[in-house]
Amino acid sequence: MAQSESNPAAVRSVPPPRRARSRLARIWRALASPFYRYRNARLIHGIRVGLAMMASILATSGIHIPHGIWASVTVLVVIGGLQHHGNIRKKATERSLGTLLGAGIGLALIGLQALTHSMALTYVLMSVVAGVCGWHAIGKSGYVALLTAITMCIVAGHGDNLIDTGLWRTLNVMIGIVIALAFSFVLPLHATYSWRYRLADNLRDCANIYTQVVRGEPADSEVLVPAFMRMNDRLVQLRVLMPSVAKEIDVPLARLEAIQRLHRSLLSALEIMTTGMERYERQIVQVAFAGRGARVRESLLATARALRFGGARHPDVAARALRPLDGEESYVHGGERRAPGDALPEPSAVPLAPEMQGPYWLGLRVEEQVDLLRALLLETEPRWNIERASVHRMA
Structure with a gap:
């Protein structure tokens, strides 16, 4: 009887397998999270390159394919210095085209050398091809x-390689391209995520700085200078990412350039508002935008949240955050109804004292840039919100 009573306790002491499954699920959710991959991009990229190198070794030397080192070299050329999925695909496509052209030229030079036995002619032709390339x-x-020129030299040497050597080297280069492409799909690092998160960080910092300005708080250069340096660094990084983002999400580069221009103008206007105004001018801005500063701040924060948190679990959160806020479909400005995307009236339309016109105009420009930036991001949201696009494709 005692033994039968102890068995249920022993059974209850065994941890349920559900805990192990939930722990694995949490690990998988972390690895599948775009933000986690963004924060650990260098680590993930290093692991991916190492695994791709091991795969190239096993796929060639492991089964004794001659000249297998060229597969590993190709893996490093295609994927080694590129972490973003769009860049890797572009580099692999260009590598494939260059390999096919170079291999064809190299094999032709080997055949010509076998027919003519003229090393001088081979050297001249290789030099001409190198010059054209x-x-x-x-x-x-x-x-x-x-x-093309590099592959020609790999395949043909100086024209003295055998035809089977050239064919094996061509095969190894193609194997390396396939391996690099395959590993680019393992926990892919999209340039679009880096673009979104950096832009979101800048907009959040802009909201904090703008709030200080409209409240009339004194500008602390020891705080503002590092903040603007960080935002300018991110602005430069966004410029570098734009070509890759355009390829990944199939958005015209001119559209991303328009977003970048508004972003740059917003930073410049905020810098003038914080460092180019005297104390009394900041007080004027505080009075002029007492009822509008909260709206601009909320617009900046809502846009930052849309860029940061648009995801597969809540695919429509980004579009909802970018739509006009409650009561913002149209609002009165100087006695005139205006939609958020419409042009703001010029300062001359509102009677202002001369000393208020400059700060007031600058504040209006900031508000206009925020509205236009938000409208552009809403227009392109179905493209840059990769998670939502993938959910719609599955549906």
Whole structure:
């Protein structure tokens, strides 16, 4: 009887398997989180390159494919210095095209050398091809031209390689491209996420600085200078990311450029408001925008939240956050009804004292830039909100 009573207790002491499953689920959710991958991008990229290198070794030397080192070299060329998925796909496409062209030229040179037995002719032709590739390397398709010349040398050597050597090396280069592409899909690091999160950080900082200005708080240079340095650094990083983002989400680069221009103008206007105004001018801004500062701040924070938290679990949260706030469909400004995207009236439309016109105009420009930036992001949201787009494709 005692033994039968102790069995249920022993059974209850065993931890349920549900805990282990929930722990694994939490780990998987962390790895699948775009923000987690963004915060640990360098670590993930390093692990991915190491695993891709191991795969290239096993796929070639592991089964004794001759000249397998060129597969590993190709993996490093394609994926080594590029962490974003769009860049890797672009580099792999260019590498494939350059490899095919270079391999074809290299094999042709090997065949020509076998027919003519003229090393001088082979050297001259290789030099001519290298010169043509060098001319095209300074241009839009520079990487393709450069890879064509490099692959020609890998396949043909100086024209003295055997035809089977050239074919094996071509095969190894293609194996390396396939491996690099395959590993680019493992926990992909999209440039779009980096673009979104950096822009969200800047907009959140802009909201904090703008709030200080409209409240008339004194500008502390020891705080503001580092803040603007961080925002300007992010602005430069966003510029670098734009070509990759345009390819990943299929948005015209001109549209991203418009967002970047408004972003840059907003930072410049805020910097003038914080450092270019005297104390009495900041007090004028405080009076003039007493009822409007909260709206601009909320617009900036809502836009930052949309960029940061738009995700697969709540795919429509970004679009909802970017839509006009409650009561914002149209509001009265100087006796005139205006929609959020409409142009703001000029300061001359409102009777103002001369000393108020400059600060007032600058404040209006900030408000207008925030509205236009928000409208552009709402227009392109179905593209940059990758999680929502993937959910719609699955549906």
